Amino acid sequence: MKRSELFFSVILLPVDCLALLGAFVFSYNLRGSSDLITSITNASIAARLKYDPSGALVLTYDHYLRYLGVIIPAMLLIFAFSGLYTIRSNVSWPKRIAQIFIGVSMGEFFILILFLLKKDFFLPRSVVLLSWILGTVLVLLGRLLVRALQKQLYLREMGIxxxxxxxxxxxxxxxxxxxxxxxxxxxxxxxxxxxxxxxxxxxxxxxxxxxxxxxxxxxxxxxxxxxxxxxxxxxxxxxxxxxxxxxxLESTFDVQTIRGLPMIEVRPTPLEGWGRVMKRAFDIVGAIFFIILFSPFFLLITLLIKLTSPGPLIYKHRRIGKNRESVTIWKFRSMRWEYCTGVGHNGDDYFRKLLSDHPDLEKEWRQTQKLKNDPRVSGIGKILRRTHLDELPQFFNVLFGRLSLVGPRPVVEEEVTHFGEKANILFTVKPGITGPWQVHGGNDLEYTERVKMNAQYIEHWNLWRDIVILLETGLLLFRRGDRGAY
Structure with missing residues (x-):
């Protein structure tokens, strides 16, 4: 271990200390008077309070600093247990930001516990809220400054x-x-x-x-x-x-020690144990949010489909999901009714005749399992597919636990043969509304490339990646002529 590595880990302690101190002191001076108690009957508390210019009672500055002498070291200890002072940490910045947010939040929770346990402790809610926000921001800024200093030294070949x-x-x-x-x-x-x-x-x-x-x-x-x-x-x-x-192997590994013996556990995906619980909770919250957000579109699309095309509103199709179990997927119907092949209707004969009459379409279908200029799609269906709005009902599939927000797209039985040796890994998770290949090439990608991207997503899953894929998918809704939306 280089001395420079130890130095930059140790220097974070005073940097974080100054950031937290600045946040608490600044919050004390910016407190809102409407949040303060104006009448105190307990004499032990009143002795530690003073009137501010607005006439409100606040904790005196001396006593405030004394409490900070306990609070800030406690928060630094929380930071240490959160891994924020790990030497040579390979944690990405998004995860580092999450660690800082959690660390400051736990520190503020410690303050609330102190407030409940000590009757002579009095702190306005506005100070707690402001110090929470400022503490997160200032700690992050302090670490960015330290990181900028590191980069400059490394560019000069110092401390490498x-x-x-x-x-x-x-x-x-x-x-x-x-x-x-x-x-x-x-x-x-x-x-x-x-x-x-x-x-x-x-x-x-x-x-x-x-x-x-x-x-x-x-x-x-x-x-x-x-x-x-x-x-x-x-x-x-x-x-x-x-x-x-x-x-x-290209799998996830856990290194454990059992009675002094090092062991490496090979897992197909981090989506086991708490990873699965975290993803499911994220799916439920996200599905409810998107259903509420897109509720006006549900009504508008319903009217447009009913006015422009005969047949049912929802297209139901059986696909292969987790553990190769059959799942029924819901979509707004985008095809002409005679070509639909979902639950309750069979348009396979029409489709086979279409392919036999058009060899170029048959070749494209064999390569990608999709048609770029699909003659089966209705007028409103083309718009829905280009914007991905036909998939809005799948948020209910997510809410009911049949799909996930992010994951490999659900496939039909005929597509499984394209999975090859990756089939086992692809069926270890729930299929998703969107996934990595939808936002990185779309249907222009060869099928083998899609399989590879889905397998890499499963083997190296993390919640932040789900969030990024959802944000990238959202941008596709506003792109005209999206190359992958068919």
């Missing part, structure tokens, strides 16, 4: 971590790309050896003056790996390695 990588193949290349692909990070790959002998590796590492070594190779036996590790310990070089199995 000299990295060495042993190994060949895709994973070794990915490791080097991640480490050496950004000049604003501390890492610099100064040594790469593909498959050297242990003696050659030790001799070369000794001359390279490394700070850290990563071994991505399965050519060494246990004794040789131990020898490399012992050399790194003697030379004050951090030692890491990627097990050979992990180079062949």
């Amino acid at each position: 971590v000299r990295m060495g990588v042993i190994g060949s193949g895709r994973v070794a290349k990915d490791v080097m790309k991640q480490l050496d692909g950004n000049p604003y990070t501390a890492y610099r790959v100064v040594l790469h050896m593909e498959n050297p002998s242990v003696d050659t590796a030790i001799d070369t590492i000794h001359k390279a003056n490394l700070d850290e070594l990563i071994v991505v190779s399965d050519q060494y036996n246990n004794d040789e790996m131990i020898r490399l590790r012992e050399f790194c310990l003697e030379s004050d070089i951090s030692f890491s390695f990627v097990p050979a199995l992990l180079t062949a």
Whole structure:
């Protein structure tokens, strides 16, 4: 571990302390008088209060600062338990912002508990609210300033971590790309050896003056790996390695220790345990929000479909969902009634005749399972598909637990053959209204590319990615001539 890494982790403590102190002091001076109590009967509380210019009673500044002497250290301790002072953290900035928000919120909750337990503690609600908002903003700004300072030092090659990588193949290349692909990070790959002998590796590492070594190779036996590790310990070089199995898998891993034995659990997706609970809660809240938000569109689309095309309003189609179970998907009907193939109607014969009469359409259907200029679609249906508004009823599918807001699109049985070896991973989660390939290429993508993107989404799921995909999907609603909306 470099001293610079430890320095920047430690320097965050006084930076956060000053940010929180500034937030609380500023909030004290900006408090709203309407939120203050104007009559205090308890003498022990009244002794700690004074009248402000508006005639309201407030906690005296001296006593306020005394309480901050307890509150701020408690909040810093909460930050530490939240992982905000982890040395060499690889947490993304969106997740870091979430950690800061949660840390400050827990600190404010501590203040409320203090208010309830101590009868002589008096603090206006306006101060609590303002300090919560300002604390989050100032802590974030402080960390951005520290990060900006780090970047400038790294650009000048100050405080960098000299990295060495042993190994060949895709994973070794990915490791080097991640480490050496950004000049604003501390890492610099100064040594790469593909498959050297242990003696050659030790001799070369000794001359390279490394700070850290990563071994991505399965050519060494246990004794040789131990020898490399012992050399790194003697030379004050951090030692890491990627097990050979992990180079062949693209799954989620959990490292655990059971009675002193290290174990790596390979999971197909983070959507297990609390991940599944979190996603379901997000789906319920999101579905209710979108149903209310788009309620005027439900009424307008209903009228347009009924006025322009005979047949039912909702198109119901059985698709393959989680665990290969059949699910009924709802959409506003966008096809002419005679071509519909959903529940209650069979237009397969019409469709087969259409394809046989148009070889170009048959070829396009075999490649993408969709038609760009589909003659089966009605006039209003083309608008609904281009804007994705035909999928609004699927928010009710989400609310009832049949779909998720984000996930692989539900497919028909004929499409499963295109999944290949990825079929098992794709059926471990609920299908979604939108997904990664819908916002990154749409139907212009080859089917194999869609399968790959869906598998990567499942294997590396996180809630923030769902939020980003939903925002990107929302932008598609306002794009004219959306290339992927058919």
